[in-house]
Structure formats: structure tokens, C-alpha cells
Amino acid sequence: MAGLSSSRSIGSRSSRSPLPLVLIGFDPGASLTKVLYQVVGRHTVPQLLVMEPEVIELPRSAIATLKQANSSTTVQPTDDAWVELPQPEGSESVVQLVGFLARQFQALPRLDRLKYELALYKLLAVVGAIAQQERLPAKFAVAITSLLPPNEIANRDRLQQQLEAALRRFQFRGVQYQVKLDRFECRTEGSGLLLLRAQQQGLDWIQQQRIAILMCGHRNTSLLVFERGVYTQGETTPLGFSQFVQRVMSATAGQNTTQLTPALAAAGAQPQPASATIRSLLKSYDPTNAKLEAQQLTSAIAAARTAHIRQLCEWLHSVLRQPVDEVIVGGGAALAFRSEIEAHFPATPTEWGMEVQQSVQQQVGSAAELDRLAFRLIDGFGLFQDFSARSAIALGKEN
DSSP states (O other), X not given: OGGGTTOEEXXXXXXXXXXXXXXXXXXXXXXXXXXXXXXXXXXXXXXXXXXXXXXXXXXXXXXXXXXXXXXXXXXXXXXXXXEEOOOOTTSOOEEEEETHHHHHTTXXXXXXXXXXHHHHXXXXXXXXXXXXXXXXXXXXXXXXXXEXXXXXXXXXXXXXXXXXXHHTSEEETTEEEEEEEEEEEEEETTHHHHHHHHHHHOHHHHTTOEEEEEEEXXXXXXXXXXXXXXXXXXXXXXXXXXXXXXXXXXXXXXXXXXXXXXXXXXXXXXXXXXSHHHHHHOOOOSHHHHHHHHHHHHHHHHXXXXXXXXXXXXXXXXXXXXXXXXXXXXXXXGGGGHHHHHHHOTTSOEEOOHHHHHHHHHXXXXXXXXXXXXXXXXXXXXXXXXXXXXXXXXXXXXX
């Protein structure tokens, strides 16, 4: 549709491949890598795959024991993900650890790096994990649709080139794969939300509205504006949920981002010192100290929340100078600030995709964590739904 003109397909399928084909919808979130996929001819509903966001490079020699450890059948490929690419002759062999395994080696989320740079290794790990979970042969094909922030969408060509080259020959957990990149698309975060809204309201409705899409992520926050279905504006600020977390950490003692981030997401607008969430964060053993620590934590959270929302509202005032007919809200951090976001748009309807959450829960298979993740999957679900439908049409024409 015209409103998604800021995103374009990169690469095309010139002839039907005899190889098994996997459709992949990839969302390289800063706090969680979220993937929907289907093996064509095998799955009737999208399958869910999630991984921690960390990536770390280590010398091959430093983890020489990994091969023996990876022979265990009790470890999921997503929890033991390491990727190796061919190196120039004479260079030291290195491996990229991804997700849970990288976290065991004290890797950091690296919020300072561009998403697309880390996306390469995350995608290779995702492709390898799917291959091993689905028992695919060493040679198969993938068709990938991916999300990137508006301020990184210019890197889509570079990501495609690097990915296409890397997929031709890489190792995942010591097993070599040769994968053909059948098709690749990269769209701005929020595109899936607009596609789903068009399904709900109709294309004619979209083409008569001025719609803002607010994406509240862990690393940053983005705003996209579509007028009469045409993409007219995209802005991104580093004011993400991670800054809220850092504010709380700087005012408290002994906290770490791994534990604090999910706790703050679940804490609500006004957590109380005696709440289970606050108690789970306490480091003090002495009852008196623990009581004081709980009070300090709740005060720090309240102050950090006020500062974060003030900055967010000031940013929205500066970038959204004209009124809109509707604000579609997405991103994992949005629910934590729902009351404040709605208060910022008192005269404008805000759409949170609650109906779509139910569709996600009904249509995505193999999802033990789906209740907790449904809202965070909506954007990727809309993107993957559109991509898989167009892929089915393309395959049908080729047949």
C-alpha cells in the first residue's frame, strides 16, 4: 500500500527453488529477539522463536570445549547459539555467541550499536536454530521480512548484502549450512501495526486519515506519520525504556539491568514498597534495612518515571506539530506507560491492538510464553501475516 512506500522489497524470487523454504519474520528488539516462522508445506500457523538480545565475539580457541558441550540433546538450539563464519587465511578463527549463551559469557546488550550490525549474527543464529529445531537439511532456502527503526532503514541494502553472503556458508553449533536467501524485505518498525489497522478498518479508511504510530522500545522511541496512506514523517529518539531503567539504577544500590528491566515493566504506575515486585528486587537481609531499601526503590522509580514521561511528552510536542486522527501505539515499553500516553492525547483516540492480541494468541503455535509476549508481537505479526500471504500468492503463480 502507498503508506508503506518507505519500505521496499530487496531481492526477488526468479525461479522456484527445489530446496525447503522457510518464511521468517524477524524483529531484532533491543530487549528480546522475536521471530515468527513457517516451514512451507509443514506448518499451517506461524511458529514463535525468541532469544535474548546479547551478541559477543570470542576467539574460537577460547571456547574449544563448546563442541563437546553442544552434543547434549537437553539444550535447545536457541539457548546454545553460536555462529562461525569463514575467516581469511591466516586470521584467528572467531565465533559469535548469541542470546542466552552470550549472556553466560557476560555479554552486554550493546544498545550503543546499530541494530542492523547485530541483526546479521542474530539472523544467522535464528536460521540455524530453526534448521535444528525443524530437522532441516544442510541446504535450504529462506525468505525473510525484517523490522528496523526509521533512522536505520537506510542500512537495509547493506544488511541484505551481508546476510546473503554469510548464509552461503556458515556454521551453527558446529554444523555447516548453505542457505539461499530467496527473498528479503526490510520495513520500518510500526509497518505491521498499520497493515493490521488497514485490515480492521479498510484501505479506504486509512486513505482518509492522518495517523501517527508511536513505537516505544527498549533502546529508543519512534514516531511515524501516515497521511492519506502515505508515509510523511519518521522520527526516532534514544529515549527508550533502558533510560528509565538506568535512572532507577543510578538512584539505588546493587541493582542490575537483567533483573530490574522486567520488574519495572511489571511494576505498574505506582508500585508500593510492600508489593511482590519491589520485594523481589531487595538486596538487604536485615528487616530494617530491607524496609528502607523498599522505600528508596519506590521513590527512585516514581522520580525516574516522572522524568521519563516529561521528556517523552516534550519530544512528542516537538515532532508532532499537527493534530492526527488516531495514534496507534506499539512496542514492548508502551504498556508500562499506557496511562501517561493516553493522557498526552486526551482528544485523540489511541489504538492498542487488543483485538489483534487475541488473534496472535489464537494463530501463533508453540508459544508457551504467548500471554506475556502477545502485545510485543503485534507489529511483527502484522508484518509476517502480510509477507506470508504475498509469498503464498507468489508460490501459487510459480506452480
